Amino acid sequence: MTNFVPTREDKFSFGLWTVGWQGVDVFGGAVRPPLSPAEAVHKLAELGAYGITFHDNDVFPFGCTPAERDQHLTPFRRALEETGLAVPMVTTNLFSHPVFRDGGFTNNDRDVRRFAIRKVADNLDLAAELGARTFVAWGGREGAESGAAKDVRTALDRYKEAFDVLGSYAIEQGYDIRFAIEPKPNEPRGDILLPSIGHALAFINELEHAELVGLNPEVGHEEMASLNYAHGLAQALWHGKLFHIDLNGQHGPRYDQDLRFGAGNARGAFWTVDTVENGGYDGPRHFDFKPPRTEDMAGVWESAKACMRNYLILREKSRAFRADPEVQQALRDARVDQLAQPTLSQGETIATLRAEDFDPEEAGRRGMAFERLDQLALEHLYGVAG
Amino acid sequence: MTNFVPTREDKFSFGLWTVGWQGVDVFGGAVRPPLSPAEAVHKLAELGAYGITFHDNDVFPFGCTPAERDQHLTPFRRALEETGLAVPMVTTNLFSHPVFRDGGFTNNDRDVRRFAIRKVADNLDLAAELGARTFVAWGGREGAESGAAKDVRTALDRYKEAFDVLGSYAIEQGYDIRFAIEPKPNEPRGDILLPSIGHALAFINELEHAELVGLNPEVGHEEMASLNYAHGLAQALWHGKLFHIDLNGQHGPRYDQDLRFGAGNARGAFWTVDTVENGGYDGPRHFDFKPPRTEDMAGVWESAKACMRNYLILREKSRAFRADPEVQQALRDARVDQLAQPTLSQGETIATLRAEDFDPEEAGRRGMAFERLDQLALEHLYGVAG
Amino acid sequence: MTNFVPTREDKFSFGLWTVGWQGVDVFGGAVRPPLSPAEAVHKLAELGAYGITFHDNDVFPFGCTPAERDQHLTPFRRALEETGLAVPMVTTNLFSHPVFRDGGFTNNDRDVRRFAIRKVADNLDLAAELGARTFVAWGGREGAESGAAKDVRTALDRYKEAFDVLGSYAIEQGYDIRFAIEPKPNEPRGDILLPSIGHALAFINELEHAELVGLNPEVGHEEMASLNYAHGLAQALWHGKLFHIDLNGQHGPRYDQDLRFGAGNARGAFWTVDTVENGGYDGPRHFDFKPPRTEDMAGVWESAKACMRNYLILREKSRAFRADPEVQQALRDARVDQLAQPTLSQGETIATLRAEDFDPEEAGRRGMAFERLDQLALEHLYGVAG
């Protein structure tokens, strides 16, 4: 057993807005003091993270002048240099200011849409300059509370237009950066456009620069729609579109809880890590959580540390699970290996199938042996296996 | 006000398994006698439907010989002839027999997958013969209750293989038929593959004969995942993939209720009809519901009749809503028209946007006037508008 | 058809915090200017409301001196006098200030609990002085995100203690006021204590002054837990405990949407009004909603007006439904009247039942005729009945 202490090789990153969340919600105000970006960088570096990510307005205020922007960026950049922390991902805030009350890229107001695209382009310049390879787009205010307010097909036209324009811009500028769309079903809008991994994957296929655009799926966002996050990751991987991930915790369909990774759906977290580790994803393990409002700053750092620790614990469990000979036998007993064989062999056709003798009654009596397999997985989670 | 009596021009169709459901559920047995397919045809024709749809084993038993099959089909065909009812869609039962306990196309057992493809091909022949233009694929048992039992990426390979094989077969046979995938998030499996409209749309893009494959979204299936059905339809239309629809009623995330259309989410039903009628869909208005187990056959026919009646009522309301000058003004006040304008004009670039003067504070004070618009819609639903 | 314009006899009331909500949520800041309590009073009076309700800190700031408090109250009182608006209900804010991060009455910190009780007592004095007859207690921060943090049984002891102390205080002071507990399942806490109407009803039975304590159920809070709000109201009425109601709109299990009444679950709203009007409730029809963040102040007032208008529309529909002879026949056909007859007649025992001849097979063939009855209700909602 390792001691579960993260190193930079583990590629853990955090959003500035996570440890920096002051606790403002619909029902109450700030419970924690502001956290300066530089302090966040130093503290996260110390805890073992390799990267930090941010929205533009996590570092500098909305609407500030270029000079003010630089002034705010200076200590942040210095902290990055001092710690060697990377900025693997940057994202834009198109949801906090009143101007985005109806979203950015799909706002009914054309001038707001133009402003939103410009704001993202400006931030893309900064992202490129800081060496970020992923640019996340969470369209949290793109949506509607009511049926007539948003013509969805037209909104998707505008959504596509924004990504086409920005994709072209990134190419023209020669930026080595890819976009990652973060789906969410609802909150803060009644229904958000591109509500799940699937919807976003489908949308990307219609883009001019589809190769530049992938996904940034978040645990809680899928689970709010009762969807299986690990299944969603697997489908995104199958399409070659898992560009980034947002790890946190949630208890099913309710408000967006943003619990620390591991809290929430514990078995789901195991399969998440198993899928991330074995599915060919090699990007950052990025945490997008909110330390509960009950905590002070000590609690904030406890929860941040625990995100990484839980990932490492689950990674070790996933490895042990996959290496366990009993598990390997149980996988064969469940014929998981058979699924990897093409259903038809080379040259076979429907006629081949029709010619063959198959007894569905006999086959119908076969058990799948899934319960045994799943119990082994659970015992690995419990730490009582082997 | 019309009398809301359906005609064949309204293109209403019903699954045989809807009015024919005998009420078997997890907690109880049949409460209604079997309904012969021929009787269902006659009765639905009488009520004003234009079409009937079926799974193979709604008409003839699983595993019967070709002779037995024909024997079962004879009275059904005769009833179709007598009534002139169409068979616009056919689908295959890959979920009731024990052999499909782990699904059909993605069953871990290769021989079961082969059998499933063959069963579908056989049924495709029948569908073509009966003139069906849509072949629905609901993979209700394709999924898992536990994490290791199903390798999702491999399962998607097999899923794709099945559609590729069957698409080729349909082309070779010269069938004028398209496939429509019906997504569902869960039930009867813990998590079903292709759980939402979005996931299925994305999947289709990877198929060899993607042009042959679209969607058959069901109201309740999307609402079980808290997703907005009308938004889903709109995205499917945007991708040119709304091939068929399944109308019914549901009360959010819980068991699959299959209420009659109109019962359940009433406002959702209004926007569903509005989207279907105005979004360019011209296929059947197909009902996939289950008359509650409380009902006898009289109640079954009441509920079937009500499905069509409610659609007609909502269609009239949608037309009145769109024609109402007050609504048209409210749509302009909400700048819904502005969304149809491209965000950038011909020749404009990021540089253009950066050069323009925009005051986000002023724009941030603008209300969207959505509440007024939505209240007008609600009053049309209530029948108190104008 | 009436014109659906509210009068004071309709007993509509609004929380100050509803029309006064500036739009702060987890993802963004204020989008609307502050609304002074006096202005809210004038505007609501003008729109036809009869009453206004408030949390202490909706009118005066947390922690202000008595002199400051009076200064803030003066224009509010004057507006009440000028308009004749009533204050039928008052409630206390035990959730916004950081001191309540772990709740008030069940905070782990004893000194915070003491402060919470004192804050409520102070506000109870004000409520009595303003003539309020109901004092609502929403324990929004009483709960937990994690399992060990809150010992639920001990927390219920403290919860009971608070109501016992405050009940005694109200009696000693001779206040003619009753407490109404407002249940909620979650948000802003992961799990809130007394999460549903049922849990709160059960809790009340253990209180020293149970007769003083009832419920204030909110539409959205029950629907967030997939519970039927009208059923919940009916059970609360059955226990004689429906002291107050909070009307708004919600779309099932997700974040607390607080839509205007009528928006959300439209059929649920019909049954809600039907239950409120016919179930013996005669208190205020109180709206606890949040005008969406998309709206400016004009939209705020549109939505407030619509809350009342929708109630009146649904009240008329409920009356028409109950008066419709076709409905009355359908109710008899569904044997709803038989449910009102005691199952055993005077003097009958199990022995009587055992002696009787009953054919379950015959009875099992009877349909309940519920679909026809429900379709009539739906057509009344649509405005196409009769």
Place this chain on the structure above:
Amino acid sequence: MTNFVPTREDKFSFGLWTVGWQGVDVFGGAVRPPLSPAEAVHKLAELGAYGITFHDNDVFPFGCTPAERDQHLTPFRRALEETGLAVPMVTTNLFSHPVFRDGGFTNNDRDVRRFAIRKVADNLDLAAELGARTFVAWGGREGAESGAAKDVRTALDRYKEAFDVLGSYAIEQGYDIRFAIEPKPNEPRGDILLPSIGHALAFINELEHAELVGLNPEVGHEEMASLNYAHGLAQALWHGKLFHIDLNGQHGPRYDQDLRFGAGNARGAFWTVDTVENGGYDGPRHFDFKPPRTEDMAGVWESAKACMRNYLILREKSRAFRADPEVQQALRDARVDQLAQPTLSQGETIATLRAEDFDPEEAGRRGMAFERLDQLALEHLYGVAG
């Protein structure tokens, strides 16, 4: 570490209908052969259970004669004798036969209600004879899919009447047995009466023989309504009403999954065991699950064994958690101990509170240290603590 092999002292019991479920659901037929009650008894005894429970019609067919009943009971009784297995609980099937399509105790049809009460009384005689101390009442078909079909207040009158009549009967017969109501929010009815632990607790207070009636809460039933099961158990214990428990697994609001205990919400299962073990409950640990339809009989027994094993694993973890000095310190740091102190000391009043000096700003800066505590709990679940 123990070997997690159950003994009779662990008091594990299973419903006959759990391991005996043949897999019939809405979408498919039986996948497993019938299991004779006697065989179930022998096999469960062998696996380490101490008890078995049943619905009347799990052992003998609906409507059979007394002679047939005895004939079916004989091998079952013999198996009980041979194995020494107890029958700690019995329950009645008021939901499978068509006669119960609208429920039993609250069926609109009076003759069906009379039959339902008689059926329960007959089964109560059997329960007493077999030495059962708990008689469970799950009213799965008591409810409605539509608003007018069921007058909830009247239905509660009839529900109460049934328990009053049956309570009196049990007393007259001198039976040493208590009733336990099992709440469920929905499925198979659209909305079920007494939908949660809270609603049932409240209802019991109105019964004539309230002391005879308590609860049988089921994990999945509460979680289907997004409610915290362990919190619900705690409230039931607080009211002295936890008479029996139904353990299984569920993934939030969706169809009733009845997964084996431990599968589903793993962290919830930990807190469930912790609450059961430390909350004063000493009844059977009863499993009410359904082995997934994918399994053959070998899989059925694997899953049954795993239910017990998982309980034992979690019991050991709960003990270790409570004994861990680091946890005990963390509990103090979170001031969980302070919650056990009455908020007011003997003789204190509101006046005392008003006189004291309290600085909410200072108190508002205190963190609750819950994240650290919860992380320790999670590490005990993972088996990496200490």
